[in-house]
Amino acid sequence: MEEYLIIMRLDLITKDAQPSPDQMQAYMKMYHDWVGGIAAQNKFVGGKGLSTEGKVIKSGNVVTDGPYAEVKESIAGFIVVNAKDFDDALEMGRGCPILQGENSVEVRKVVSVHNK
Amino acid sequence: MDTRDLIPHLFRTEYRKIVSVLGKRFGFEHLETAEDITSDTFLTATQSWGVEGVPENPTAWLYQVAKNKALNFLHRQNHFDKKISADLKSDSPKESLPEVDLSPQNIIDSQLKMMFAICHPMLSQEAQIGLSLRILCGFGIEEIANAFLTNKDTINKRLFRAKQSLRNAKIDIDLEDVDIDGRLPSVIKTVYLLFNEGYHSISQAQTLRKDLCLEAMRLCTMLIENETTNTPEVNALLSLMCFHFSRFEARVSIEGEIILYNEQDISLWNTDLISKGGYFLNRAMSGDRVSKYHLEAAIAYWNCQPIDSNVKWENILHLYNQLLQIEYSPAAALNRTYALSKAKGKESALLEAEKLELHDNQFYFALLGELYTDINNKKAKLNLAKAIGMAKSPADRNALQKKIDKIEHRQP
Numbered sequence: 001m002e003e004y005l006i007i008m009r010l011d012l013i014t015k016d017a018q019p020s021p022d023q024m025q026a027y028m029k030m031y032h033d034w035v036g037g038i039a040a041q042n043k044f045v046g047g048k049g050l051s052t053e054g055k056v057i058k059s060g061n062v063v064t065d066g067p068y069a070e071v072k073e074s075i076a077g078f079i080v081v082n083a084k085d086f087d088d089a090l091e092m093g094r095g096c097p098i099l100q101g102e103n104s105v106e107v108r109k110v111v112s113v114h115n116k
Numbered sequence: 117m118d119t120r121d122l123i124p125h126l127f128r129t130e131y132r133k134i135v136s137v138l139g140k141r142f143g144f145e146h147l148e149t150a151e152d153i154t155s156d157t158f159l160t161a162t163q164s165w166g167v168e169g170v171p172e173n174p175t176a177w178l179y180q181v182a183k184n185k186a187l188n189f190l191h192r193q194n195h196f197d198k199k200i201s202a203d204l205k206s207d208s209p210k211e212s213l214p215e216v217d218l219s220p221q222n223i224i225d226s227q228l229k230m231m232f233a234i235c236h237p238m239l240s241q242e243a244q245i246g247l248s249l250r251i252l253c254g255f256g257i258e259e260i261a262n263a264f265l266t267n268k269d270t271i272n273k274r275l276f277r278a279k280q281s282l283r284n285a286k287i288d289i290d291l292e293d294v295d296i297d298g299r300l301p302s303v304i305k306t307v308y309l310l311f312n313e314g315y316h317s318i319s320q321a322q323t324l325r326k327d328l329c330l331e332a333m334r335l336c337t338m339l340i341e342n343e344t345t346n347t348p349e350v351n352a353l354l355s356l357m358c359f360h361f362s363r364f365e366a367r368v369s370i371e372g373e374i375i376l377y378n379e380q381d382i383s384l385w386n387t388d389l390i391s392k393g394g395y396f397l398n399r400a401m402s403g404d405r406v407s408k409y410h411l412e413a414a415i416a417y418w419n420c421q422p423i424d425s426n427v428k429w430e431n432i433l434h435l436y437n438q439l440l441q442i443e444y445s446p447a448a449a450l451n452r453t454y455a456l457s458k459a460k461g462k463e464s465a466l467l468e469a470e471k472l473e474l475h476d477n478q479f480y481f482a483l484l485g486e487l488y489t490d491i492n493n494k495k496a497k498l499n500l501a502k503a504i505g506m507a508k509s510p511a512d513r514n515a516l517q518k519k520i521d522k523i524e525h526r527q528p
Contacts, residue, residue, distance in 0.1 A: 029430075029434065032434060032437040032438065033433070033434075033437060033456075035437065035441060036433070036434075036436060036437025036438075036440055036441070036452060037468050037471075039437070039440035039441045039444060039449075040436075040440055040444075040448075040449040040452050040453060040468065040471075040472060041449070041471050041472060041473075042444045042449070044440070044441055044444075
């Protein structure tokens with residue numbers, strides 16, 4: 001098994017694109033159905049969701065309010081999975097429910113492993 | 117109750133109390149002596165009560181005899197220690213009269229401390245369960261051997277080695293400096309496994325299995341009654357055990373076949389235990405941490421709702437999704453897929469079932485057989501046949517064969 005990072009990118013800025021609390025609940029349910037399916041294959045390693053606040057530090061100590069101004073899609077969260085190969089990881093990524101909207105999922109293989 | 121029934125009964129309820137008090141008093145160094153003195157006390161009772169009749173208060177009698185025997189041992193020990201220390205040290209230690217305290221408070225305290233000492237992460241899980249059964253539950257070696265489906269020799273060796281490790285590591289039974297929060301997860305896990313041993317083991321001895329479950333529930337209740345160990349997780353565990361145990365009578369047929377929830381005779385469910393389960397589940401919600409015990413208890417709660425509804429299965433599915441993220445197990449993966457079929461239909465469940473690839477698990481093929489039924493009956497029968505080939509008990513094979521027969525019966 002190899003480790004892959006599945007990064008979920010969403011539009012966190014445009015006001016109209018933000019879900020209502022009810023929608024949010026439905027999305028979370030779909031999200032857990034998706035992750036549950038991966039975990040049922042014993043391939044779920046871990047994951048985190050991110051708050052919408054953030055800062056970006058650029059060289060020369062330039063600090064800006066997040067990457068949101070420049071890129072429409074920001075990282076909303078990520079999971080780490082174990083996969084047989086890239087195709088297997090891609091297949092898992094394809095199931096991510098955020099793809100039912102105009103969002104994107106990035107699948108990357110982990111090559112260097114830190115101790116934690 | 118006549119003497120013949122009375123002594124085994126008292127052995128069941130009092131052995132563990134006396135052995136815990138003496139064990140804590142003597143330390144692991146002399147745990148075997150504590151066991152011997154306790155057994156010896158019951159032997160004395162058998163001999164004496166047969167001749168002189170049963171005393172007015174049999175329990176108090178046992179405590180007094182155990183105390184006398186323990187004091188004799190401590191005096192001898194004291195004498196021995198003093199002789200040695202007189203040679204080694206110039207200032208002899210302050211003389212203290214040995215005491216053995218069999219008050220209700222110290223009995224509870226000793227049992228709790230013993231539980232924490234035995235569930236030391238240094239010991240294997242099997243050793244922890246074995247020692248718990250012996251010391252905390254007063255089980256005989258033969259009963260423990262039956263529970264583990266092995267022989268007395270193996271259990272004797274296992275317990276001997278466990279006690280030796282505790283002795284060598286100089287584990288202090290007196291918990292003053294043991295980190296209760298740090299050790300509690302290990303204690304909870306052992307109680308949980310003890311219950312599972314009774315609930316899921318393939319041993320056919322129904323009474324023994326029931327006893328294991330009841331003992332686990334008793335130990336868990338002890339943790340709840342003690343303020344420092346009355347945590348949300350402990351409440352969740354008791355809730356889980358209440359829900360499961362409520363169906364103990366309903367889940368196995370007279371022929372020993374496992375009966376699934378939806379085919380169980382609901383009148384056999386113990387409604388008192390179901391409401392107790394609800395009570396403790398409520399109490400478990402006081403914290404903000406969701407443990408696997410919380411999730412399993414909530415799943416068991418829904419499984420005690422006899423009426424099938426989409427809400428029920430969506431909830432069970434969601435709980436299994438969370439459970440699998442905390443801790444994977446093949447059983448949880450299979451149950452999750454079953455819940456998925458009930459919530460979203462067999463087709464979507466089949467897509468995910470095929471990805472599980474649990475090819476060495478009979479229940480995987482049983483599930484595939486179930487899911488393919490009415491969708492592709494040929495594949496259904498093929499999978500059920502595979503499951504039969506792997507099934508370990510005749511009862512399991514019968515139950516699976518019935519499913520195949522049912523499919524063939526329905527085909528035109």
